[in-house]
Amino acid sequence: MAGKQKPSAPRRINKKHSSARTVKEAPNDGRIRLNKFLADSGIASRRKADELIENGEITINGKKVFELGVRVDPSQDRILYKGKPVKEQNRFVYYVFNKPRSVVTTTSDPHGRPTVIDYFKKSTLRLFPVGRLDWDAEGLILITNDGEFAHKVIHPEKGVLKTYHAKLSGQPSDQQLEKLRRGVSIEGGGKVAAVHTRRLPNKGSDKKSWIELSIKEGKNHQVKKMFQKINFDVEKLRRVAIGGLKLGGLKPGDFKELNAEDFLRIFKKPSVNEDAP
Numbered sequence: 655m656a657g658k659q660k661p662s663a664p665r666r667i668n669k670k671h672s673s674a675r676t677v678k679e680a681p682n683d684g685r686i687r688l689n690k691f692l693a694d695s696g697i698a699s700r701r702k703a704d705e706l707i708e709n710g711e712i713t714i715n716g717k718k719v720f721e722l723g724v725r726v727d728p729s730q731d732r733i734l735y736k737g738k739p740v741k742e743q744n745r746f747v748y749y750v751f752n753k754p755r756s757v758v759t760t761t762s763d764p765h766g767r768p769t770v771i772d773y774f775k776k777s778t779l780r781l782f783p784v785g786r787l788d789w790d791a792e793g794l795i796l797i798t799n800d801g802e803f804a805h806k807v808i809h810p811e812k813g814v815l816k817t818y819h820a821k822l823s824g825q826p827s828d829q830q831l832e833k834l835r836r837g838v839s840i841e842g843g844g845k846v847a848a849v850h851t852r853r854l855p856n857k858g859s860d861k862k863s864w865i866e867l868s869i870k871e872g873k874n875h876q877v878k879k880m881f882q883k884i885n886f887d888v889e890k891l892r893r894v895a896i897g898g899l900k901l902g903g904l905k906p907g908d909f910k911e912l913n914a915e916d917f918l919r920i921f922k923k924p925s926v927n928e929d930a931p
């Protein structure tokens with residue numbers, strides 16, 4: 655039977671049969687194979703689940719099914735085994751999501767603005783975002799139902815780096831970037847420091863710049879406040895990695911479930927250029 659998993663046992667991460675939109679699953683209609691649903695629910699292994707299906711022991715919405723490839727939407731379909739509803743287990747699940755701009759990082763918003771959890775509406779699990787990204791920031795945010803995992807990712811003492819690309823209103827000097835690495839005091843956040851900074855290739859005007867910066871803490875508006883301390887406004891902000899897990903080619907608004915390797919990457923050092931600019 656599926657159980658709750660922790661970062662220390664990443665190879666046994668449960669795969670959620672998301673009924674929400676995912677990058678990997680196709681077709682992208684919120685349905686999963688019946689045998690996977692039965693296996694995830696702890697009824698039987700996938701092979702045994704196939705036998706149950708072939709023997710006509712499973713009904714969907716009152717009808718026996720025999721077809722092995724049948725797909726179900728667990729949030730809509732009534733699936734019975736031995737006349738009893740098959741319920742999704744409360745398993746821990748982990749997603750990487752590319753938050754678009756103009757989306758709030760919360761589970762619900764009193765002002766009716768779109769939230770990160772709106773993208774997972776079809777899920778029956780109680781999902782929440784791990785940490786925060788500002789309304790106008792985009793990029794990598796983890797979505798889970800595992801509070802202990804979230805704590806391990808967020809807590810500065812655990813040392814999981816969060817890496818950002820920031821578009822600045824000008825070109826900081828080497829000394830100014832060094833100041834960020836030595837540490838600055840920010841309003842409401844105390845002393846914070848960049849673990850790493852790097853200039854990114856400048857695609858546009860010389861009056862702007864893109865800087866990569868990694869931090870351990872997750873104070874409110876931390877990156878913006880740090881750059882304000884050296885007299886720059888952040889015009890765009892994108893989180894590109896958490897630990898060694900990168901956003902990669904995930905488009906804004908898309909998400910995918912973490913596999914065991916992805917999961918382990920979160921707790922590894924990012925493979926970024928650690929050299930000073």
Ligand code: URA
Nearest residue numbers: 787788875876877878
């Ligand atoms: N720092 C910020 O200023 N904003 C974010 O969204 C994340 C880090």
